[in-house]
Amino acid sequence: MAVEKSYEENNARIRKGEAVVVTAEEVIPFVKEKGLKKAAELVDVVTTGTFSPMCSSGVFLNLPHPKPRMKMSKVFLNGVNAYAGLAAVDVYLGATELAEYDPANRIFPGEFNYGGGHVIEDLVAGREVRLEATAYGTDCYPRRKFEEWITLKDIGEAILFNPRNAYQNYNVAVNLSDRTLYTYMGVLKPKMGNANYSTAGQLSPLFNDPLFKTIGLGTKIFLGGGIGYVTWHGTQHNLDVPRSANGVPRRPAGTLAVTGDLKQMSSKWLRGMSFLGYGPTLQVGIGIPIPILNEEILHFCAVTDEEIYAPVVDYSEAYPQGTGEVLAEVSYAELKTGKICINGREVPSAPLSSYAKAREIATVLKKWITKGEFLLTPPAAPLPTDEPTKFKTEKTQGGGS
Amino acid sequence: MKQKIVLHFPSAVVEQPFIYYLVKDFNLVVNILKAEINPRKEGRIVLEVSGDDQRYEEALEFLQANGLRVSSLRQEIIWNEERCTHCGACSVICPSGALVLQRPEMLICFDEQKCVACEHCLKACPARAMEARF
Ligand code: SF4
Ligand code: SF4
Numbered sequence: 001m002a003v004e005k006s007y008e009e010n011n012a013r014i015r016k017g018e019a020v021v022v023t024a025e026e027v028i029p030f031v032k033e034k035g036l037k038k039a040a041e042l043v044d045v046v047t048t049g050t051f052s053p054m055c056s057s058g059v060f061l062n063l064p065h066p067k068p069r070m071k072m073s074k075v076f077l078n079g080v081n082a083y084a085g086l087a088a089v090d091v092y093l094g095a096t097e098l099a100e101y102d103p104a105n106r107i108f109p110g111e112f113n114y115g116g117g118h119v120i121e122d123l124v125a126g127r128e129v130r131l132e133a134t135a136y137g138t139d140c141y142p143r144r145k146f147e148e149w150i151t152l153k154d155i156g157e158a159i160l161f162n163p164r165n166a167y168q169n170y171n172v173a174v175n176l177s178d179r180t181l182y183t184y185m186g187v188l189k190p191k192m193g194n195a196n197y198s199t200a201g202q203l204s205p206l207f208n209d210p211l212f213k214t215i216g217l218g219t220k221i222f223l224g225g226g227i228g229y230v231t232w233h234g235t236q237h238n239l240d241v242p243r244s245a246n247g248v249p250r251r252p253a254g255t256l257a258v259t260g261d262l263k264q265m266s267s268k269w270l271r272g273m274s275f276l277g278y279g280p281t282l283q284v285g286i287g288i289p290i291p292i293l294n295e296e297i298l299h300f301c302a303v304t305d306e307e308i309y310a311p312v313v314d315y316s317e318a319y320p321q322g323t324g325e326v327l328a329e330v331s332y333a334e335l336k337t338g339k340i341c342i343n344g345r346e347v348p349s350a351p352l353s354s355y356a357k358a359r360e361i362a363t364v365l366k367k368w369i370t371k372g373e374f375l376l377t378p379p380a381a382p383l384p385t386d387e388p389t390k391f392k393t394e395k396t397q398g399g400g401s
Numbered sequence: 402m403k404q405k406i407v408l409h410f411p412s413a414v415v416e417q418p419f420i421y422y423l424v425k426d427f428n429l430v431v432n433i434l435k436a437e438i439n440p441r442k443e444g445r446i447v448l449e450v451s452g453d454d455q456r457y458e459e460a461l462e463f464l465q466a467n468g469l470r471v472s473s474l475r476q477e478i479i480w481n482e483e484r485c486t487h488c489g490a491c492s493v494i495c496p497s498g499a500l501v502l503q504r505p506e507m508l509i510c511f512d513e514q515k516c517v518a519c520e521h522c523l524k525a526c527p528a529r530a531m532e533a534r535f
Contacts, residue, residue, distance in 0.1 A: 051486065109524075111524060113529065186490050186527070187494060189493075193493075194494075196490065196493070271486060273527040273528060274527055274529060276524045281527075283486060283528070336504070338492065338502060338504070348492075349493070350489050350491075350492045350502070351488060351489040351502075351507075352488050352489070352527070353488065354486045354487045354488045354489070354507075355487075356487040356506060356507045
Protein backbone atom coordinates (compact mmCIF):
# COMPACT_ATOMS: atom_id res chain seq x y z
CA MET A 1 0.00 0.00 0.00
CA ALA A 2 1.24 3.42 -0.88
CA VAL A 3 1.90 5.85 1.96
CA GLU A 4 -0.84 8.49 2.37
CA LYS A 5 -0.75 10.98 5.22
CA SER A 6 -2.72 14.15 5.83
CA TYR A 7 -1.80 17.57 7.15
CA GLU A 8 -3.95 16.80 10.20
CA GLU A 9 -2.09 13.59 10.96
CA ASN A 10 1.29 15.30 10.57
CA ASN A 11 0.17 18.25 12.71
CA ALA A 12 -1.16 15.90 15.39
CA ARG A 13 2.28 14.31 15.62
CA ILE A 14 3.94 17.75 15.68
CA ARG A 15 1.66 18.85 18.57
CA LYS A 16 2.58 15.75 20.54
CA GLY A 17 6.25 16.37 19.90
CA GLU A 18 6.51 13.10 18.00
CA ALA A 19 7.01 14.34 14.47
CA VAL A 20 10.04 13.17 12.54
CA VAL A 21 11.56 16.21 10.88
CA VAL A 22 14.69 16.23 8.73
CA THR A 23 16.33 18.90 6.59
CA ALA A 24 16.41 18.68 2.80
CA GLU A 25 20.07 17.74 3.14
CA GLU A 26 19.58 15.06 5.79
CA VAL A 27 16.71 13.48 3.89
CA ILE A 28 19.01 12.42 1.02
CA PRO A 29 21.03 9.74 2.86
CA PHE A 30 17.91 8.82 4.85
CA VAL A 31 15.95 7.88 1.72
CA LYS A 32 18.97 6.09 0.28
CA GLU A 33 19.29 4.01 3.43
CA LYS A 34 15.64 3.22 4.16
CA GLY A 35 14.17 3.22 0.68
CA LEU A 36 11.46 5.60 -0.47
CA LYS A 37 8.45 3.77 0.97
CA LYS A 38 9.86 3.17 4.44
CA ALA A 39 11.28 6.70 4.59
CA ALA A 40 7.90 8.16 3.58
CA GLU A 41 6.26 6.27 6.42
CA LEU A 42 8.82 7.57 8.92
CA VAL A 43 9.38 11.20 7.89
CA ASP A 44 6.64 13.76 8.52
CA VAL A 45 8.31 16.97 7.42
CA VAL A 46 11.33 18.02 5.36
CA THR A 47 12.64 21.54 5.99
CA THR A 48 14.33 23.68 3.35
CA GLY A 49 16.20 26.97 3.48
CA THR A 50 17.73 29.77 1.46
CA PHE A 51 19.61 32.96 2.36
CA SER A 52 20.13 34.97 -0.79
CA PRO A 53 20.08 38.51 -2.06
CA MET A 54 16.46 39.02 -3.13
CA CYS A 55 15.98 42.38 -4.81
CA SER A 56 12.21 42.23 -5.01
CA SER A 57 11.76 42.75 -1.29
CA GLY A 58 10.45 45.59 0.80
CA VAL A 59 8.39 46.63 3.75
CA PHE A 60 5.06 48.40 4.27
CA LEU A 61 5.34 50.75 7.23
CA ASN A 62 2.63 52.57 9.12
CA LEU A 63 4.66 55.56 10.35
CA PRO A 64 3.84 57.42 13.57
CA HIS A 65 1.10 60.08 13.18
CA PRO A 66 2.49 63.47 14.10
CA LYS A 67 0.34 66.21 15.64
CA PRO A 68 -1.26 67.98 13.91
CA ARG A 69 -1.94 65.15 11.49
CA MET A 70 -0.18 64.83 8.19
CA LYS A 71 -0.71 63.09 4.87
CA MET A 72 2.93 62.40 4.08
CA SER A 73 3.69 62.74 0.41
CA LYS A 74 7.48 62.55 0.35
CA VAL A 75 9.14 60.33 2.90
CA PHE A 76 12.79 59.57 3.59
CA LEU A 77 14.19 57.09 6.07
CA ASN A 78 17.90 57.67 6.70
CA GLY A 79 17.87 59.56 3.42
CA VAL A 80 16.31 56.70 1.46
CA ASN A 81 13.04 57.44 -0.32
CA ALA A 82 9.97 55.41 0.65
CA TYR A 83 6.95 55.43 -1.65
CA ALA A 84 4.15 57.39 0.03
CA GLY A 85 1.32 57.21 -2.51
CA LEU A 86 -0.87 55.40 0.03
CA ALA A 87 -2.98 56.47 3.02
CA ALA A 88 -1.71 59.29 5.25
CA VAL A 89 1.29 57.69 6.95
CA ASP A 90 1.66 54.41 5.09
CA VAL A 91 4.73 53.92 2.93
CA TYR A 92 6.49 51.15 1.05
CA LEU A 93 10.25 51.00 1.32
CA GLY A 94 11.93 48.89 -1.35
CA ALA A 95 15.21 47.03 -0.85
CA THR A 96 16.97 48.43 -3.92
CA GLU A 97 16.08 52.09 -3.32
CA LEU A 98 19.19 54.28 -3.25
CA ALA A 99 19.95 56.91 -0.65
CA GLU A 100 19.02 60.32 -2.07
CA TYR A 101 22.62 61.56 -1.94
CA ASP A 102 24.10 58.38 -3.47
CA PRO A 103 26.24 59.19 -6.51
CA ALA A 104 25.05 55.88 -8.02
CA ASN A 105 27.28 54.90 -10.92
CA ARG A 106 28.51 58.41 -11.65
CA ILE A 107 31.77 57.26 -10.10
CA PHE A 108 31.94 53.81 -11.62
CA PRO A 109 31.55 51.30 -10.15
CA GLY A 110 29.28 52.81 -7.51
CA GLU A 111 29.62 51.43 -4.00
CA PHE A 112 25.99 51.73 -2.84
CA ASN A 113 26.99 51.40 0.78
CA TYR A 114 23.54 52.29 2.08
CA GLY A 115 20.09 51.80 0.59
CA GLY A 116 16.62 50.42 1.21
CA GLY A 117 17.88 47.00 2.29
CA HIS A 118 20.11 48.63 4.92
CA VAL A 119 17.22 50.73 6.28
CA ILE A 120 15.21 47.51 6.67
CA GLU A 121 18.13 45.88 8.46
CA ASP A 122 18.54 48.93 10.76
CA LEU A 123 14.82 48.95 11.59
CA VAL A 124 14.68 45.26 12.35
CA ALA A 125 17.84 45.54 14.48
CA GLY A 126 16.03 48.18 16.58
CA ARG A 127 18.40 50.98 15.55
CA GLU A 128 17.22 54.59 15.28
CA VAL A 129 16.33 55.80 11.82
CA ARG A 130 15.84 59.41 10.75
CA LEU A 131 12.34 60.02 9.40
CA GLU A 132 11.88 63.10 7.21
CA ALA A 133 8.49 63.76 5.67
CA THR A 134 6.90 66.59 3.74
CA ALA A 135 3.32 67.13 2.59
CA TYR A 136 1.22 69.68 0.72
CA GLY A 137 -1.27 70.05 3.59
CA THR A 138 -5.05 69.53 3.59
CA ASP A 139 -7.88 70.53 5.93
CA CYS A 140 -7.85 67.11 7.52
CA TYR A 141 -4.06 66.73 7.40
CA PRO A 142 -2.64 70.22 7.88
CA ARG A 143 0.97 69.43 8.82
CA ARG A 144 3.53 69.93 6.08
CA LYS A 145 6.83 68.90 7.56
CA PHE A 146 7.96 66.34 10.11
CA GLU A 147 11.36 65.14 11.23
CA GLU A 148 12.05 62.65 13.97
CA TRP A 149 14.34 59.82 15.03
CA ILE A 150 12.22 56.70 15.14
CA THR A 151 12.72 53.00 15.81
CA LEU A 152 10.65 50.00 14.83
CA LYS A 153 8.76 50.38 18.14
CA ASP A 154 7.37 53.76 17.04
CA ILE A 155 6.00 52.23 13.85
CA GLY A 156 2.47 50.80 13.81
CA GLU A 157 2.46 47.84 11.46
CA ALA A 158 5.65 46.85 9.70
CA ILE A 159 4.89 44.22 7.09
CA LEU A 160 7.63 42.66 5.05
CA PHE A 161 6.10 42.13 1.62
CA ASN A 162 8.37 40.67 -1.02
CA PRO A 163 6.79 40.29 -4.44
CA ARG A 164 9.48 37.98 -5.84
CA ASN A 165 11.55 35.71 -3.60
CA ALA A 166 12.86 32.18 -3.46
CA TYR A 167 13.56 31.89 -7.19
CA GLN A 168 13.34 28.30 -8.32
CA ASN A 169 16.70 28.00 -10.03
CA TYR A 170 18.76 30.86 -11.37
CA ASN A 171 21.40 31.73 -13.92
CA VAL A 172 25.08 31.08 -13.44
CA ALA A 173 26.62 34.38 -14.49
CA VAL A 174 29.81 34.64 -16.53
CA ASN A 175 31.44 37.43 -18.50
CA LEU A 176 32.73 36.78 -22.02
CA SER A 177 33.88 40.35 -22.58
CA ASP A 178 37.29 41.93 -21.98
CA ARG A 179 36.30 44.18 -19.11
CA THR A 180 35.19 43.49 -15.54
CA LEU A 181 31.42 43.63 -15.09
CA TYR A 182 29.65 44.78 -11.95
CA THR A 183 26.26 43.10 -11.72
CA TYR A 184 23.60 41.92 -9.31
CA MET A 185 25.37 38.58 -9.73
CA GLY A 186 28.50 40.12 -8.23
CA VAL A 187 31.81 41.09 -9.82
CA LEU A 188 32.39 39.14 -13.03
CA LYS A 189 35.97 39.03 -14.19
CA PRO A 190 36.69 39.31 -17.91
CA LYS A 191 37.04 36.33 -20.24
CA MET A 192 35.09 33.98 -18.00
CA GLY A 193 37.36 34.68 -15.03
CA ASN A 194 34.67 33.42 -12.68
CA ALA A 195 31.14 32.02 -12.62
CA ASN A 196 28.71 33.18 -9.92
CA TYR A 197 25.58 31.29 -8.96
CA SER A 198 22.83 32.11 -6.56
CA THR A 199 20.74 29.33 -5.12
CA ALA A 200 21.25 26.84 -2.33
CA GLY A 201 20.67 23.87 -4.66
CA GLN A 202 19.36 20.80 -2.87
CA LEU A 203 18.38 22.85 0.21
CA SER A 204 16.49 25.52 -1.72
CA PRO A 205 12.70 25.47 -1.10
CA LEU A 206 11.33 25.29 -4.64
CA PHE A 207 13.82 22.64 -5.77
CA ASN A 208 12.27 20.35 -3.19
CA ASP A 209 8.72 20.89 -4.37
CA PRO A 210 9.31 21.52 -8.07
CA LEU A 211 5.68 21.09 -9.10
CA PHE A 212 4.19 22.90 -6.08
CA LYS A 213 2.46 19.85 -4.65
CA THR A 214 2.48 21.32 -1.13
CA ILE A 215 3.65 24.94 -1.32
CA GLY A 216 0.73 27.23 -2.09
CA LEU A 217 -1.09 30.34 -0.96
CA GLY A 218 -1.15 30.42 2.82
CA THR A 219 1.82 28.11 3.38
CA LYS A 220 3.40 29.10 6.69
CA ILE A 221 7.14 29.67 6.42
CA PHE A 222 10.28 30.90 8.18
CA LEU A 223 10.74 34.46 6.95
CA GLY A 224 13.60 36.67 8.08
CA GLY A 225 13.82 34.83 11.39
CA GLY A 226 10.09 35.19 12.10
CA ILE A 227 6.96 33.66 10.73
CA GLY A 228 5.60 34.52 7.33
CA TYR A 229 3.30 33.15 4.70
CA VAL A 230 3.36 32.53 0.99
CA THR A 231 0.78 35.06 -0.15
CA TRP A 232 0.83 34.76 -3.93
CA HIS A 233 2.95 33.41 -6.70
CA GLY A 234 5.86 35.77 -7.20
CA THR A 235 6.36 38.12 -10.12
CA GLN A 236 7.91 36.45 -13.18
CA HIS A 237 6.61 33.07 -11.93
CA ASN A 238 7.24 31.11 -15.08
CA LEU A 239 6.44 27.47 -15.65
CA ASP A 240 7.13 27.27 -19.34
CA VAL A 241 10.71 26.03 -18.95
CA PRO A 242 12.66 22.89 -19.78
CA ARG A 243 12.67 20.38 -16.93
CA SER A 244 14.68 17.32 -16.00
CA ALA A 245 12.97 13.96 -15.68
CA ASN A 246 12.69 14.61 -11.92
CA GLY A 247 10.50 17.68 -12.59
CA VAL A 248 13.21 20.14 -11.60
CA PRO A 249 13.32 23.19 -13.90
CA ARG A 250 16.59 23.81 -15.74
CA ARG A 251 15.96 27.56 -15.98
CA PRO A 252 14.73 30.27 -13.58
CA ALA A 253 11.09 29.23 -13.09
CA GLY A 254 8.72 29.55 -10.13
CA THR A 255 8.87 32.39 -7.61
CA LEU A 256 7.00 33.25 -4.42
CA ALA A 257 5.48 36.40 -2.98
CA VAL A 258 5.93 36.24 0.78
CA THR A 259 4.63 38.34 3.65
CA GLY A 260 5.34 38.54 7.36
CA ASP A 261 5.48 40.75 10.44
CA LEU A 262 8.82 42.59 10.42
CA LYS A 263 8.57 43.08 14.18
CA GLN A 264 9.16 39.37 14.82
CA MET A 265 12.11 39.17 12.47
CA SER A 266 15.82 39.53 13.08
CA SER A 267 18.69 41.37 11.45
CA LYS A 268 20.50 38.06 11.37
CA TRP A 269 18.18 36.98 8.58
CA LEU A 270 17.49 40.30 6.87
CA ARG A 271 20.73 41.90 5.79
CA GLY A 272 21.39 45.02 3.77
CA MET A 273 23.73 44.25 0.89
CA SER A 274 25.74 46.45 -1.47
CA PHE A 275 26.49 45.12 -4.92
CA LEU A 276 29.37 47.03 -6.43
CA GLY A 277 28.29 48.90 -9.56
CA TYR A 278 24.74 47.59 -9.26
CA GLY A 279 23.04 48.80 -6.11
CA PRO A 280 21.77 47.99 -2.66
CA THR A 281 19.56 45.02 -1.93
CA LEU A 282 18.40 42.76 0.88
CA GLN A 283 19.59 39.28 1.75
CA VAL A 284 16.52 37.39 2.92
CA GLY A 285 16.32 34.17 4.91
CA ILE A 286 13.46 31.88 3.95
CA GLY A 287 12.69 28.38 5.12
CA ILE A 288 9.74 26.34 3.93
CA PRO A 289 8.52 23.10 5.48
CA ILE A 290 7.37 20.37 3.15
CA PRO A 291 4.87 17.93 4.66
CA ILE A 292 5.58 14.38 3.54
CA LEU A 293 2.09 13.28 2.53
CA ASN A 294 3.16 10.53 0.16
CA GLU A 295 6.13 8.91 -1.53
CA GLU A 296 6.05 11.20 -4.52
CA ILE A 297 6.49 14.31 -2.37
CA LEU A 298 9.37 12.66 -0.53
CA HIS A 299 10.92 11.61 -3.80
CA PHE A 300 11.03 15.29 -4.85
CA CYS A 301 12.58 16.26 -1.48
CA ALA A 302 15.36 13.73 -1.89
CA VAL A 303 16.70 15.59 -4.92
CA THR A 304 20.48 16.04 -4.86
CA ASP A 305 22.81 18.70 -6.23
CA GLU A 306 23.92 16.21 -8.90
CA GLU A 307 20.38 16.20 -10.32
CA ILE A 308 19.82 19.98 -10.42
CA TYR A 309 21.07 21.92 -13.44
CA ALA A 310 21.46 25.67 -13.91
CA PRO A 311 21.98 27.60 -17.14
CA VAL A 312 25.26 29.46 -17.69
CA VAL A 313 24.52 32.92 -19.11
CA ASP A 314 26.86 35.61 -20.43
CA TYR A 315 26.24 38.88 -18.60
CA SER A 316 28.21 40.97 -21.09
CA GLU A 317 25.77 40.29 -23.92
CA ALA A 318 23.09 37.61 -23.62
CA TYR A 319 21.60 38.82 -20.33
CA PRO A 320 21.59 42.61 -20.84
CA GLN A 321 20.39 42.24 -24.42
CA GLY A 322 17.83 39.63 -23.44
CA THR A 323 18.83 37.15 -26.15
CA GLY A 324 18.00 34.15 -23.96
CA GLU A 325 21.18 32.41 -25.07
CA VAL A 326 22.47 29.74 -22.71
CA LEU A 327 26.17 28.83 -22.97
CA ALA A 328 25.98 25.55 -21.09
CA GLU A 329 24.24 23.78 -18.25
CA VAL A 330 26.02 22.78 -15.05
CA SER A 331 24.92 20.87 -11.99
CA TYR A 332 24.95 22.36 -8.51
CA ALA A 333 27.24 19.54 -7.45
CA GLU A 334 29.80 20.82 -9.95
CA LEU A 335 29.19 24.48 -9.02
CA LYS A 336 29.80 23.69 -5.35
CA THR A 337 33.24 22.20 -5.96
CA GLY A 338 34.43 25.72 -6.78
CA LYS A 339 35.32 24.86 -10.37
CA ILE A 340 33.10 24.25 -13.36
CA CYS A 341 33.86 23.27 -16.90
CA ILE A 342 32.33 25.46 -19.62
CA ASN A 343 32.98 24.42 -23.19
CA GLY A 344 36.16 22.66 -22.18
CA ARG A 345 37.45 25.47 -19.99
CA GLU A 346 37.82 25.37 -16.24
CA VAL A 347 36.24 28.37 -14.53
CA PRO A 348 36.28 29.13 -10.77
CA SER A 349 32.73 29.24 -9.39
CA ALA A 350 31.39 31.03 -6.34
CA PRO A 351 27.97 31.30 -4.71
CA LEU A 352 26.19 34.52 -3.74
CA SER A 353 23.68 32.57 -1.73
CA SER A 354 24.94 31.27 1.59
CA TYR A 355 24.68 27.50 1.67
CA ALA A 356 25.84 27.39 5.30
CA LYS A 357 23.09 29.81 6.33
CA ALA A 358 20.51 27.97 4.24
CA ARG A 359 21.41 24.86 6.23
CA GLU A 360 21.10 26.83 9.47
CA ILE A 361 17.61 28.06 8.48
CA ALA A 362 16.46 24.54 7.62
CA THR A 363 17.81 23.42 11.01
CA VAL A 364 16.08 26.24 12.93
CA LEU A 365 12.79 25.44 11.22
CA LYS A 366 13.30 21.77 12.01
CA LYS A 367 13.73 22.69 15.70
CA TRP A 368 10.57 24.83 15.72
CA ILE A 369 8.55 21.98 14.26
CA THR A 370 10.13 19.26 16.39
CA LYS A 371 9.31 21.27 19.53
CA GLY A 372 5.70 21.58 18.42
CA GLU A 373 5.89 25.36 18.02
CA PHE A 374 5.27 25.49 14.30
CA LEU A 375 2.39 23.72 12.57
CA LEU A 376 1.91 23.06 8.88
CA THR A 377 -0.76 24.88 6.90
CA PRO A 378 -2.46 23.29 3.92
CA PRO A 379 -2.56 25.80 1.05
CA ALA A 380 -5.75 27.84 0.69
CA ALA A 381 -5.18 27.71 -3.07
CA PRO A 382 -2.43 26.15 -5.18
CA LEU A 383 0.20 28.16 -7.02
CA PRO A 384 -0.31 28.32 -10.77
CA THR A 385 1.10 25.05 -12.06
CA ASP A 386 -0.08 24.27 -15.56
CA GLU A 387 -0.90 27.56 -17.26
CA PRO A 388 2.37 29.35 -18.00
CA THR A 389 2.01 32.96 -16.85
CA LYS A 390 2.06 35.20 -19.86
CA PHE A 391 5.49 36.45 -20.73
CA LYS A 392 6.33 39.58 -22.59
CA THR A 393 9.90 38.76 -23.52
CA GLU A 394 12.22 35.87 -23.00
CA LYS A 395 12.38 33.46 -20.12
CA THR A 396 15.60 34.24 -18.37
CA GLN A 397 14.68 37.77 -17.42
CA GLY A 398 14.77 38.94 -13.87
CA GLY A 399 16.88 41.01 -11.61
CA GLY A 400 18.07 39.41 -8.45
CA SER A 401 16.89 36.06 -7.37
CA MET B 402 62.73 36.02 9.58
CA LYS B 403 60.10 36.52 6.94
CA GLN B 404 57.24 38.91 7.46
CA LYS B 405 54.59 40.94 5.71
CA ILE B 406 54.60 44.56 6.77
CA VAL B 407 53.14 47.88 5.71
CA LEU B 408 55.22 51.05 5.48
CA HIS B 409 53.35 54.31 5.84
CA PHE B 410 55.20 57.30 4.40
CA PRO B 411 54.41 60.88 5.40
CA SER B 412 54.39 63.22 2.40
CA ALA B 413 57.75 64.79 3.34
CA VAL B 414 59.72 61.60 2.72
CA VAL B 415 57.60 59.92 0.07
CA GLU B 416 60.17 60.48 -2.65
CA GLN B 417 63.10 58.90 -0.85
CA PRO B 418 64.25 55.43 -1.97
CA PHE B 419 63.72 53.51 1.27
CA ILE B 420 63.34 50.19 -0.47
CA TYR B 421 66.79 50.61 -1.94
CA TYR B 422 68.22 51.31 1.54
CA LEU B 423 66.53 48.20 2.92
CA VAL B 424 68.19 46.08 0.32
CA LYS B 425 71.58 47.73 0.19
CA ASP B 426 72.21 48.84 3.77
CA PHE B 427 70.39 46.09 5.65
CA ASN B 428 70.77 43.21 3.25
CA LEU B 429 67.06 42.39 3.31
CA VAL B 430 65.12 40.62 0.58
CA VAL B 431 62.01 42.62 -0.22
CA ASN B 432 59.06 41.73 -2.34
CA ILE B 433 56.66 44.60 -3.01
CA LEU B 434 53.07 43.38 -2.90
CA LYS B 435 51.43 46.72 -3.30
CA ALA B 436 52.38 50.40 -3.44
CA GLU B 437 50.31 53.54 -3.59
CA ILE B 438 50.44 57.27 -3.06
CA ASN B 439 47.29 59.12 -2.08
CA PRO B 440 46.31 62.63 -3.25
CA ARG B 441 47.81 64.08 -0.06
CA LYS B 442 51.10 62.55 -1.20
CA GLU B 443 51.22 60.03 1.62
CA GLY B 444 52.55 56.67 0.58
CA ARG B 445 51.85 53.13 1.58
CA ILE B 446 53.84 50.06 0.60
CA VAL B 447 52.93 46.50 1.43
CA LEU B 448 56.07 44.39 1.59
CA GLU B 449 57.19 40.91 2.24
CA VAL B 450 60.59 41.15 3.93
CA SER B 451 63.05 38.41 4.77
CA GLY B 452 66.59 38.41 6.08
CA ASP B 453 68.58 38.45 9.27
CA ASP B 454 66.62 39.18 12.47
CA GLN B 455 69.17 41.65 13.80
CA ARG B 456 69.39 43.57 10.54
CA TYR B 457 65.62 43.62 10.26
CA GLU B 458 65.32 45.24 13.71
CA GLU B 459 67.93 47.81 12.72
CA ALA B 460 66.05 48.52 9.51
CA LEU B 461 62.85 49.13 11.46
CA GLU B 462 64.65 51.60 13.71
CA PHE B 463 66.09 53.37 10.70
CA LEU B 464 62.67 53.66 9.03
CA GLN B 465 61.01 54.94 12.17
CA ALA B 466 63.80 57.46 12.75
CA ASN B 467 63.02 58.79 9.29
CA GLY B 468 59.36 59.36 10.10
CA LEU B 469 57.87 56.20 8.58
CA ARG B 470 55.30 54.18 10.44
CA VAL B 471 55.59 50.41 10.19
CA SER B 472 52.68 48.11 10.89
CA SER B 473 52.06 44.44 10.53
CA LEU B 474 49.94 43.45 7.58
CA ARG B 475 47.75 41.40 9.88
CA GLN B 476 46.30 44.52 11.42
CA GLU B 477 45.40 45.87 8.01
CA ILE B 478 42.62 43.72 6.61
CA ILE B 479 39.98 42.57 9.02
CA TRP B 480 37.31 39.99 8.52
CA ASN B 481 34.21 40.99 10.46
CA GLU B 482 32.83 37.57 11.18
CA GLU B 483 29.60 38.99 12.61
CA ARG B 484 28.80 40.71 9.30
CA CYS B 485 29.91 37.83 7.12
CA THR B 486 27.01 35.77 5.83
CA HIS B 487 29.32 33.12 4.36
CA CYS B 488 27.88 33.75 0.94
CA GLY B 489 31.20 32.84 -0.64
CA ALA B 490 31.31 35.63 -3.23
CA CYS B 491 34.81 36.69 -2.16
CA SER B 492 36.27 33.26 -2.81
CA VAL B 493 36.70 33.98 -6.54
CA ILE B 494 37.80 37.57 -5.94
CA CYS B 495 40.66 37.05 -3.51
CA PRO B 496 43.83 36.49 -5.57
CA SER B 497 45.96 35.06 -2.77
CA GLY B 498 43.79 32.27 -1.41
CA ALA B 499 43.29 34.13 1.89
CA LEU B 500 39.52 33.86 1.58
CA VAL B 501 38.58 30.27 0.94
CA LEU B 502 35.27 28.44 1.04
CA GLN B 503 35.75 25.36 3.22
CA ARG B 504 34.00 22.31 1.84
CA PRO B 505 31.70 20.56 2.58
CA GLU B 506 30.80 23.00 5.40
CA MET B 507 30.60 25.83 2.86
CA LEU B 508 31.93 28.28 5.44
CA ILE B 509 34.33 31.04 4.49
CA CYS B 510 37.64 31.05 6.27
CA PHE B 511 40.03 34.02 6.32
CA ASP B 512 43.73 33.21 6.52
CA GLU B 513 45.44 36.49 7.36
CA GLN B 514 48.85 34.96 6.73
CA LYS B 515 48.01 34.64 3.05
CA CYS B 516 46.40 38.08 2.69
CA VAL B 517 48.40 40.54 0.58
CA ALA B 518 46.15 43.53 1.36
CA CYS B 519 45.16 44.01 -2.27
CA GLU B 520 41.77 45.22 -0.99
CA HIS B 521 39.80 43.61 -3.80
CA CYS B 522 37.46 42.02 -1.29
CA LEU B 523 36.51 45.27 0.44
CA LYS B 524 34.00 46.35 -2.17
CA ALA B 525 33.30 42.98 -3.70
CA CYS B 526 31.88 41.68 -0.42
CA PRO B 527 28.19 42.60 -0.59
CA ALA B 528 27.89 42.46 3.20
CA ARG B 529 30.90 44.80 3.64
CA ALA B 530 32.33 42.27 6.05
CA MET B 531 35.92 42.93 4.96
CA GLU B 532 37.42 46.06 6.48
CA ALA B 533 40.70 47.89 6.12
CA ARG B 534 42.31 49.54 9.13
CA PHE B 535 45.21 51.93 8.69
S1 SF4 C 1 31.81 38.02 0.36
FE1 SF4 C 1 31.73 38.93 2.41
S2 SF4 C 1 29.88 38.05 3.33
FE2 SF4 C 1 30.38 36.79 1.57
S3 SF4 C 1 31.63 35.14 2.43
FE3 SF4 C 1 33.06 36.73 1.73
S4 SF4 C 1 33.41 38.00 3.52
FE4 SF4 C 1 31.61 36.77 3.97
S1 SF4 D 1 42.81 42.08 0.76
FE1 SF4 D 1 43.15 40.88 -1.13
S2 SF4 D 1 44.42 39.18 -0.45
FE2 SF4 D 1 43.53 40.06 1.42
S3 SF4 D 1 41.69 38.89 1.74
FE3 SF4 D 1 41.09 40.68 0.57
S4 SF4 D 1 41.16 39.99 -1.57
FE4 SF4 D 1 42.30 38.47 -0.36
